Amino acid sequence: MNLTSPSQVKAWCIENGFHPNKTMGQNFLIDRNALLGIVDAGLKPVPVEKAAPRVLEIGPGLGVLTEELLSRGCLVTAVEKDPVLAGRLKAALGDPEALTVVAGDALDFIADGSSNLSDFDCMVSNLPYQAGTRILLELVQSRAPASITVLVQSEVAERLAAKEGSKTRGLAGVWAQLDYDVEIVRKVAASCFWPRPEIGSSVVRLVRHDRNAGFSAEEREIFHKLTKKAFEHRRKQLGSIFKDMIQSTARAEELSNEDWIYLVKELMNNADA
């Protein structure tokens, strides 16, 4: 089956009595240009000397990205929650040795210590709409894949890339940017998916940086707690949220990641004193 042929994808669903499930975020990518765009962007940060990069794919669906990644010599681990899709994937792509299919929820796969996320050179996925943000936030906190390239709703992409002072600045941006540089690579129209979603998507790429590699586990915990609480009251001044701890008239969205890190270090110094 040609997975970027809308008529062939629809025909497969009809023949197999498969109805794309909205709550599972099943919107299949059916556009060849967008497919090449995401795979090119996803493999770009991988060092050229890696002949067979290990790629994590979450939500392979019918396998449109999986097939393209395999054709470029990648070793792919694909985690798919839908048992019907997970069960058919390997045989449907011709039983490639380079493909490992994991049937299950990506959140469990990430949380499972035996998954060895750091073995992956990168992650490339067209993520399910509903679970996408949670999956990404869990992944960035693991700091395991050196790069993460995903197709998500444009809104989510903008929040991940948002810098201080912008309206879309929130926890997603603050947490993602702690260890990753975030860049929106390109937009992908809603018409590139079937069934067609209500809103457009974007390819967003996160490349791990080491600027905060020295931030300890304890500092990270405080960073996450502090920012979570601050953004729960995003209209309030920090000084009134954290009485006696922080003196500031600034609001959460105005602070850069460097500001947050500075605050965490100050709070820890004061606690020690």
Ligand code: SAH
């Ligand atoms: N990558 C395919 C499918 C994208 S649709 C394509 O581009 O065409 C999103 C896929 O994620 C679906 O196959 C859906 O079943 C799967 N999915 C949804 N929630 C998931 C979860 N929590 N863990 C793993 N896969 C999930």
